[in-house]
Amino acid sequence: MPRQSAIALTALVLTGFATAPVAEAGSGALPISPFAIEDSADFSKQIERELAARGARVALVFRSGRYREDLPEGVRYTHGAFWVWSEIELEDGSRTHGYAVHNLYHYAEDTRTSYLAQDWPLNFTRGDVIGEVGVILPSPEMQRRLWMMLATDADDALHQPDYSLISNPHDARYQNCNEYLLDVIAAATWETTDRDQIKANLETWFEPAPIRAGLFERLFGPSVDERIRMEDHRDAIRTTTFQSLANFMTQHHLSADTYEIRAAFLDRPDTPDRPDRHSPTG
Structure with missing residues (x-):
């Protein structure tokens, strides 16, 4: 499927059991954020400055489109993407440098099908509802x-x-x-794009995160949200999270650091303790 560019992206609708790490919907829908766009823009620039200060050519950055109490135990973020230091052509034809964001999104209408999209830091932070991101900084060789x-x-x-x-x-x-992030990391690690080989290697070396679900969710989850597909799970539900990816990369010396960045605007005196929960989406 060809790579597509997205200008404005929507945060994903999650309900009940469907609060695991996800690809978020795209196809040009407007994002939903509890923060003013100026604050989201400031946060995106803050992340860019901090990554650039560390000399990051490539970083894995994670945001949450849901409040923390709405996420399963052990899950802090719902969406991850590669931030890549790139040469960017502006509207007037001039060129500058900054971070381009490489994502996997599912389509807004065909939610069982995904596509790859390259957009920008502001698109990324407009999907955030908590004012914090997780960062995995790969080792210099992995960044290369x-x-x-x-x-x-x-x-x-x-x-x-x-x-x-x-x-x-x-x-x-x-x-x-x-x-998707994990598969790309694995491909770079073992220097192969053979997915069958990558999955065989990950079966040995990568420990996914367990997602606890009761009998009701196991039986009826797919009828609540068509994006839940259970055929690839056996005795337990396990998936890829920020923490499981960080653990894998740390254990195998593929990362230089793992940390979180809190939005500076949250520390302003006029910032509420928490944004209004004005929408069930995120």
Whole structure:
């Protein structure tokens, strides 16, 4: 499926059980954010400055489109993407440098199918509802490999368009945004884009995060949200999260650091303790 560019992106609608890490909907829908667009823009610039100060050519950045109490235990973020230091052409034809954001999104209407999209830091922070992001900074060698893959669109070979909200990273049938990040990391690590080989390697070396679900959710989850597909799970529901990816990269010396960035605007005296929960989406 060809890579597509998205200008404005919507945050994902999640209900009940469907609060695992996800690819968010795209196709030009307006994002929903509890923050003023000026604050989101300031936050996006803050993240860019902090990444640039660390000399990051490629970083994995994660946001949450849901409030923390609405997420499963052990899950802090709902969407991850690659931030890549790039040369950017402006509307007047001049060129500058900044971060381009490489995502996997599911379509807004065909929610069981995903596509790859390159957009910008502001698109990313407009989908955030908590004013905090998680960052995994790959090692210098991993950044070099990832930069080459993303610059040449080699990651296209790793895209599985059949989407599941809670895809099992040990199974090749489905993929969500965080599993896409994992597959690209694995491809750069083992220097192969053969997905069957990547999945075999991950079965040995990667420990997914368990997602606890009661009997009701296991039986009726798919009827509540069509993005939930259970065929790739066996005895337990396990998926890719910020923390499981960070653990994998730290354990195998693929990362230089893992940390979180809090939006500076949250510390202003006029900022409420928490944004209004004006919408069930996120």
